Amino acid sequence: MASRVALKTKSKGAKGGAKPADERSAVKCLKEWSTWTVKKAKVITHYGFIPMVIIIGMSSEPKPSISQLLSPI
Amino acid sequence: MATLVPPATTAPPPPSPDSKPAEPEKVDYMDLPCPIPYEEIHRESFMSLKPELFEGLRFDFTKGLNQRFSLSHSVFMGPTEVPSQSAEVIKIPTAHYEFGANFIDPKMMLFGRILTDGRLNARVKCDLSENLTLKANAQLTNEPHMSHGMANFDYKGSDFRTQLQLGNGALFGASYIQSVTPHLALGGEVFWAGQHRKSGIGYAARYNTDKMVATGQVASTGMVALSYVQKVSEKVSLASDFMYNYMSRDVTASLGYDYILRQCRLRGKIDSNGCTAAFLEERLNMGLNFILSAEVRIDTYCFFFFFFFFFQLILCQPPQAIEQSTGF
Numbered sequence: 234m235a236s237r238v239a240l241k242t243k244s245k246g247a248k249g250g251a252k253p254a255d256e257r258s259a260v261k262c263l264k265e266w267s268t269w270t271v272k273k274a275k276v277i278t279h280y281g282f283i284p285m286v287i288i289i290g291m292s293s294e295p296k297p298s299i300s301q302l303l304s305p306i
Numbered sequence: 307m308a309t310l311v312p313p314a315t316t317a318p319p320p321p322s323p324d325s326k327p328a329e330p331e332k333v334d335y336m337d338l339p340c341p342i343p344y345e346e347i348h349r350e351s352f353m354s355l356k357p358e359l360f361e362g363l364r365f366d367f368t369k370g371l372n373q374r375f376s377l378s379h380s381v382f383m384g385p386t387e388v389p390s391q392s393a394e395v396i397k398i399p400t401a402h403y404e405f406g407a408n409f410i411d412p413k414m415m416l417f418g419r420i421l422t423d424g425r426l427n428a429r430v431k432c433d434l435s436e437n438l439t440l441k442a443n444a445q446l447t448n449e450p451h452m453s454h455g456m457a458n459f460d461y462k463g464s465d466f467r468t469q470l471q472l473g474n475g476a477l478f479g480a481s482y483i484q485s486v487t488p489h490l491a492l493g494g495e496v497f498w499a500g501q502h503r504k505s506g507i508g509y510a511a512r513y514n515t516d517k518m519v520a521t522g523q524v525a526s527t528g529m530v531a532l533s534y535v536q537k538v539s540e541k542v543s544l545a546s547d548f549m550y551n552y553m554s555r556d557v558t559a560s561l562g563y564d565y566i567l568r569q570c571r572l573r574g575k576i577d578s579n580g581c582t583a584a585f586l587e588e589r590l591n592m593g594l595n596f597i598l599s600a601e602v603r604i605d606t607y608c609f610f611f612f613f614f615f616f617f618q619l620i621l622c623q624p625p626q627a628i629e630q631s632t633g634f
Contacts, residue, residue, distance in 0.1 A: 254609075275316040275453060281458045282428045283418045290375030293409070297371035305379075 333488060338358075338465035341491035344481040347510050350519045351533035354545035354564035357573045357585035359384055359601045370406075378406040378419075394618030397607075422449045437462045476500025489513055495525075541566050580604030 291297060309479070342349065360385015370376040381546065382612040383573040384395035406419040417429040426446045433439050439462070456473040471479035482495030491512045498505040508525030515520045516537070523531045528551045542565055562575030570588040577583075583601040590596050 275446060275455075276320065278428065278444065279426050282426060283405070283407050283420055284410050284415045287377075287420050289416065290371065290409045293372065293374050293411075295372050297375065301371050302377070 335487075338485040338488060340462060340465055341467060341485045341493070341512070343460065343467055343469065344483045344493045344495055344510065345513050345609070347493070347521050347523065348531065348533050348547075350535040350543070351521070352546050354535060354543060355547050355560050355562040355575050357583070357599065359585065359599050374410050376408050377493075378404075378408065378417075379402040380406070384393075404471055405460045407600045454534075475502075475607060482606070489515055 287302070291299075291302065317527065322400065337597050355415045362382060364380065364382045364384070366378065366380045368376050368378040380403070381401075383401040384399065386400045388396045388398055390396045402422045404418070404419050404421050408418075409416040413433045415429070415431040416425075419427040426444070428446070429441075431439065431441045431444045439460045440457065441460065442455070442457040444453070446453045446455075454474060456471065458472075458476070459470045465485040466483065468482045469480065471477070471481075473479075477496065477497070481493060481495035483491055485491045492510070493512075494507070494509045496505075496507045504527075506526045508523060508527075508529075510521065510523040512519065512521045514520070518537065519533075519535045519567035521531075521533050525531070530550045530552060532548045533546065535543055542563065545564065547558075547560045547561050547562075550556070557578065559578040560575050565572040570586060572584070572586050574584040575582070581601065581603045584599070586598045588596045588598075
């Protein structure tokens with residue numbers, strides 16, 4: 234009895250082994266890619282958000298001048 | 307010969323003003339007003355009872371380059387609370403300079419602040435269509451795993467509002483609020499935090515008339531919050547608030563007042579924890595605002611006082627109200 238059960242599980246393992254491996258690598262790939270994207274987006278936002286707001290503001294009407302941007306008064 | 311002129315048929319005389327209030331107004335259930343957003347359900351009591359009490363000195367200078375774009379410089383010196391394991395609150399004196407850029411358009415609002423230690427606070431509010439709004443905010447730091455970001459999609463219907471919230475750390479939330487009668491609105495929310503493996507559901511109700519607002523909120527995290535605000539006159543309102551956590555058996559009740567006068571706004575409150583606070587905002591001059599805040603905590607024998615000068619210089623138009631900068 235025990236040996237039959239053991240044989241059954243072995244054959245199941247051999248058949249099922251090929252499919253999950255593909256799926257696992259696809260899911261892993263997707264996770265790695267999304268983590269990489271989020272990390273890069275965080276760095277871009279951290280350095281680029283304030284310059285982006287300044288560029289959008291400087292190009293809105295009426296256009297202010299660079300001297301107004303830099304002077305403290 | 308004089309003839310009797312029959313009286314011309316005229317319209318029936320208008321009803322006297324006394325008879326009108328006696329009839330109840332007919333409610334059109336198809337035309338109910340749009341309720342306020344779910345997260346702002348306690349808005350009136352929050353504004354009256356929870357002013358931004360701080361400790362230290364802060365100086366703010368906002369310079370407007372045109373009607374929509376402005377830069378701000380802010381200096382803060384004072385103790386900041388550090389989270390600690392023990393019940394005691396640890397405060398470390400800090401000082402920082404903050405540079406900010408704001409762009410305010412009817413359709414899009416961008417708000418960015420960067421501190422000397424590298425932290426960035428960014429907020430974006432964008433009207434994607436007439437009824438759909440995107441709001442996003444982020445606090446980014448150089449330290450790993452300490453950054454947070456959240457995005458909200460709000461949809462406004464004719465008599466309902468719904469919101470979907472997505473945050474980092476697999477945080478999902480959704481809320482819905484519906485006007486049931488012209489004065490009563492009911493709503494519910496549900497959230498799921500993947501990182502902390504927590505989820506919760508909550509319900510809220512809000513009843514308001516011209517003179518008062520009463521709200522109640524219950525959540526499965528154990529929170530029960532009730533509030534009542536009475537508008538005594540145009541300038542004065544009184545507020546009370548009751549918070550109970552049925553998991554941790556924590557109770558807090560507070561009572562406060564809010565005086566909105568022409569040049570200043572004065573708010574004060576007293577708490578069941580023995581905390582008394584007062585907050586004064588005064589417009590000293592065109593573009594110069596002054597804030598004075600004091601808080602006395604009897605349970606921990608702590609006293610906080612705060613002075614804040616806010617100077618706003620706009621070259622072409624009168625300064626925008628403070629509410630606009632703190633509104634969203």
